[in-house]
Amino acid sequence: MMGGFWNLAGVGCTRNASGKLMVIVVLIAETVPPEVHSDMIRSGVQALLIGVRNGRLCGEDVSLGCARREEEDKLDFKGGNVHIITTKEGWDQKIAEANRDGKTVVANFSASWCGPCRVIAPVYAEMSKTYPQLMFLTIDVDDLMDFSSSWDIRATPTFFFLKNGQQIDKLVGANKPELEKKVLAAAGGSSSK
Numbered sequence: 001m002m003g004g005f006w007n008l009a010g011v012g013c014t015r016n017a018s019g020k021l022m023v024i025v026v027l028i029a030e031t032v033p034p035e036v037h038s039d040m041i042r043s044g045v046q047a048l049l050i051g052v053r054n055g056r057l058c059g060e061d062v063s064l065g066c067a068r069r070e071e072e073d074k075l076d077f078k079g080g081n082v083h084i085i086t087t088k089e090g091w092d093q094k095i096a097e098a099n100r101d102g103k104t105v106v107a108n109f110s111a112s113w114c115g116p117c118r119v120i121a122p123v124y125a126e127m128s129k130t131y132p133q134l135m136f137l138t139i140d141v142d143d144l145m146d147f148s149s150s151w152d153i154r155a156t157p158t159f160f161f162l163k164n165g166q167q168i169d170k171l172v173g174a175n176k177p178e179l180e181k182k183v184l185a186a187a188g189g190s191s192s193k
Contacts (some may be wrong), residue, residue, distance in 0.1 A: 080124070080125025080126060080127075080128040080129055080136070081125075081128040081129055081132065081136060082108075082124060082125055082128045082136045082137070082138050083135070083136065083137050083138070084137075084138050084140075085137050085138065085139045085144070086140075086143060086144070087144070088144070088147050091137070091139070091144075091147065094135060094137055095162070095165055097135070098135040098162075099164055099165060101135075103133060103134055103135045104133075104134050104135070104161060104162065104163045104168070104186045104187070105134070105135045105136075105137060105160075105161070105162040105163075106127075106134055106135070106136050106137070106159060106160075106161055106183060106186065107137045107138075107139065107159065107160040107161075107162060108124055108136070108137065108138045108139070108157055108158075108159050109139050109141055109148055109151060109153045109156060109157060109158045109159075109160070110138060110139070110140060110141065110156050110157040111140060111141050111142055111156045112140060112142065113142075114156045114157065116156070116157060116173065116174035117156050117157045117174065119174055120157055120174035120176065120179065123176055123179070123180075124136065124138070124179075127179075127180070127183050131183060131184075131186075131187045133187055133188070134183065134186055134187055141153055141156060154172070155172050155173065157172075157173065157174055158170070158171070158172050158173075159171040159172075159179060159182070161182060161186050163186075168186070169182055169185075169186065
């Protein structure tokens with residue numbers, strides 16, 4: 001099933017959030033060919049493949065039936081008021097706008113391959129609707145590597161809270177209750193809903 005081009009790094013088991021047993025197959029490879037996904041699905045294995053994409057570890061749930069494609073890789077903030085930052089100039093423009101409007105900025109440094117980033121993305125989008133008095137930004141650490149490095153990002157997601165361009169708080173990780181608490185505090189304790 002695996003072929004000779006794979007470097008099998010390990011196999012293990014865990015339970016997913018719904019309690020279902022999940023096989024973890026750790027593979028080192030530049031790409032995950034569709035036939036591997038097909039073979040695993042046909043054999044009834046629910047697994048997470050961890051491979052290398054663009055020099056970084058990434059996870060793919062083979063129970064989905066196919067590898068995520070590049071256009072599907074971006075985090076989904078539909079329905080929210082999240083500004084996607086793709087350039088340093090875009091960042092500077094949004095920070096200046098927030099400063100001019102007296103808004104606190106919530107900056108989410110994330111990555112498209114990051115599972116916790118994908119889980120917290122809809123929560124972040126919903127918060128951006130609930131708290132219009134804040135400005136919600138998202139920066140993909142892979143798209144803006146040098147810029148992200150200047151913020152000393154060591155894990156994704158990392159959330160910075162900025163007022164007048166200065167950091168007032170920080171949260172590392174996709175901790176929903178803690179993020180909600182910090183966003184509420186940054187909003188002054190009230191939402192628009």
